[in-house]
Amino acid sequence: METFISDLSNKKFPKADKVSGKSIRQPIIELIQQDFPNFTINGYISISELNTYREKYIEYFMEKQVGKITELEKIVVNSLKDKSTITDKLDYEDGASLHLGQKIADRVAAFGGSWTFIISFGLFLFSWICLNIFWLANKGFDPYPFILLNLILSTLAAIQAPVIMMSQNRQEEKDRDRAKKDYMVNLKSELEIEMLHEKIDHLIINEQQEVLEIHKAQIEMLNEILQRVEKLK
Numbered sequence: 108m109e110t111f112i113s114d115l116s117n118k119k120f121p122k123a124d125k126v127s128g129k130s131i132r133q134p135i136i137e138l139i140q141q142d143f144p145n146f147t148i149n150g151y152i153s154i155s156e157l158n159t160y161r162e163k164y165i166e167y168f169m170e171k172q173v174g175k176i177t178e179l180e181k182i183v184v185n186s187l188k189d190k191s192t193i194t195d196k197l198d199y200e201d202g203a204s205l206h207l208g209q210k211i212a213d214r215v216a217a218f219g220g221s222w223t224f225i226i227s228f229g230l231f232l233f234s235w236i237c238l239n240i241f242w243l244a245n246k247g248f249d250p251y252p253f254i255l256l257n258l259i260l261s262t263l264a265a266i267q268a269p270v271i272m273m274s275q276n277r278q279e280e281k282d283r284d285r286a287k288k289d290y291m292v293n294l295k296s297e298l299e300i301e302m303l304h305e306k307i308d309h310l311i312i313n314e315q316q317e318v319l320e321i322h323k324a325q326i327e328m329l330n331e332i333l334q335r336v337e338k339l340k
Contacts, residue, residue: 109122114151126151131148138163209277212271213277
């Protein structure tokens with residue numbers, strides 16, 4: 108198998124992985140020259156080394172666009188390096204992982220915000236009032252103005268409100284987590300598109316160089332033919 112020596116690492120690589128510096132975009136050339144000042148566009152590197160500097164360019168691009176890279180951006184960059192999907196690095200909340208207090212808060216909030224609760228509680232109040240006023244002739248255990256009923260309602264409201272707030276706070280945390288995950292997925296998509304553009308540009312430049320080489324070879328052949336024709340004359 109034919110090999111070549113990289114001008115960066117001085118290591119041998121398969122000739123099929125050989126990449127000319129002329130086909131590399133200028134921003135990546137500048138990034139390479141930060142580590143290897145003697146490298147020029149006339150040099151050659153391997154495709155694996157080029158991919159390494161493409162990833163560094165992505166990190167540089169992110170720092171330039173968003174400033175300091177956060178933990179979320181680092182996860183995205185690592186997923187690009189590992190060539191793994193971003194969903195593998197996201198922790199989705201499972202109902203089985205909730206503790207008893209969270210489950211109770213969710214059920215109380217779900218029941219307290221339903222028509223079932225409104226209708227059943229309305230029937231309870233109506234029954235309580237009718238029982239004390241009509242059945243017990245307003246001389247029962249809670250005559251008008253229903254002090255015991257007011258105490259029960261106040262206690263219920265005092266307990267129900269913080270429980271519902273607990274559920275709402277947890278829902279807000281879930282929404283923030285979803286927003287972070289959506290941001291990570293969108294960011295990776297944007298970076299993947301950026302890398303894809305860079306690779307397409309690389310292919311276009313490389314193809315243009317090959318076409319130029321073919322044209323040069325054709326011109327040389329034509330010149331040789333013309334010289335032979337002139338000799339025959």
